[in-house]
Amino acid sequence: MVHFKMLFKKCHLAHFLVCVSIAVVAVEFAGGACTKGAIRYDPAYNNTVVQICFNNRWGYICANSDGGTRQRVANVICQQMGYSRHSQSDTGITRRRLNPAPTPSFIKWFYCSVKPISQQNILDCSRSVNSYQPNLKCPNYYIAASNCTNTSVCQNGQxxxxxxxxxxxxxxxxxxxxxxxxxxxxxxxxxxxxxxxxxxxxxxxxxxxxxxxxxxxxxxxxxxxxxxxxxxxxxxxxxxxxxxxxxxxxxxxxxxxxxxx
CATH class of the missing domain: 3.10.250.10 (SRCR-like domain)
Known part of the structure; x- marks a missing residue:
């Protein structure tokens, strides 16, 4: 843990900006880093709710209203995480309603195009991004989710x-x-x-x-x-x-x- 009071006491006024920079870096390091566009399951929700890394933080994706669109998004998410595809059965989950909704929600919606070969990364799909607000929630509490099937036996594009x-x-x-x-x-x-x-x-x-x-x-x-x-x-x-x-x-x-x- 960084002791900010001690840090600033040791700083002279002339070096104030330098000390602020050190403190900011320390906070970012302590919070961990993730790669923009990285995808993972949120373990708090039985590994179905999806999280995305944006602005160096993990957040959530709001679920589209159209079921076909959600299915394509789920397919891309699954392949990005190393699975072959999203479940095609009736039990295939593409969204979950969570109330209270987890925060923050970084993505308003994704749209992955109808192509014979799906996009390889979720950021290859069209999207609408929310400006960062720590308590921003998805409308109607619907969060993007997926349940993937089978570990991929080959890498897309091979x-x-x-x-x-x-x-x-x-x-x-x-x-x-x-x-x-x-x-x-x-x-x-x-x-x-x-x-x-x-x-x-x-x-x-x-x-x-x-x-x-x-x-x-x-x-x-x-x-x-x-x-x-x-x-x-x-x-x-x-x-x-x-x-x-x-x-x-x-x-x-x-x-x-x-x-x-």
Whole structure:
């Protein structure tokens, strides 16, 4: 504990500002630090209520009124915490009504877009932020919550090649093959680069659908210079019935190092 009275007694007037700065730093250090946008469960509420770090403090997210919007927000929260997804069952919790409501509430609402590949971090979603007020509560006492399922088996955005040269992409902690409908050399270049191989000779390929692997109905618009496939614009495909999935053939020449992180 910092003894502020003793600290200020030792300060001469000329050094007053310096002493104030030391006191402020001491308070911040004593209170702990967290990274902006970090997410965790609040242990006081059975690990369902979500907290977010904002302004170097842990606070709460007000729950959206629309259930579909809350579900997408919960999915992003779960994947950010290392789980595969939010529970899709009827017991899936996306908000809790707490009266008295915990404070402070930093976020009025989040909106995560309807995309084939969800945002990787909650701060990638649109949001409305409350100015910091220690006692600010959410309207109607509804706080954002989630109950996640299954520890993620892979990191979002990771890719791998099967022995057949089929491309697998990790989404929400699960591996998916990709539609070959819009697959071309530009996407193949990005995949080879992400795998650490030479992108110049990358060739697209159409591969038979792998056994027991789901096919993600998403297309990608790449210019060929992206570092990761996740950097390409993704959009929903309403037809993926070609009977083949996307594959690549990379040259056996090393490219520049490329780590997912």
């Amino acid at each position: 890719i791998q090649l099967l022995d057949t040269n089929a491309v697998l992409l990790c989404v929400n902690g699960e591996w998916h093959a990709l539609c070959s409908t819009t697959w071309s050399s530009t996407q193949a270049q990005v995949v080879c680069r992400q795998l650490g191989k030479n992108a110049q000779g990358a060739m697209p390929d159409n591969i038979s659908v792998p056994t027991n692997i789901s096919v993600l109905q998403a297309g990608f618009e790449c210019n060929g210079n992206e570092k990761f496939l996740y950097d390409c614009l993704d959009y929903r495909l309403y037809s993926c019935s070609s009977g083949t999935v996307a594959g690549v053939i990379c040259e056996n020449l090393p490219g520049p190092p490329s780590n997912l992180t």
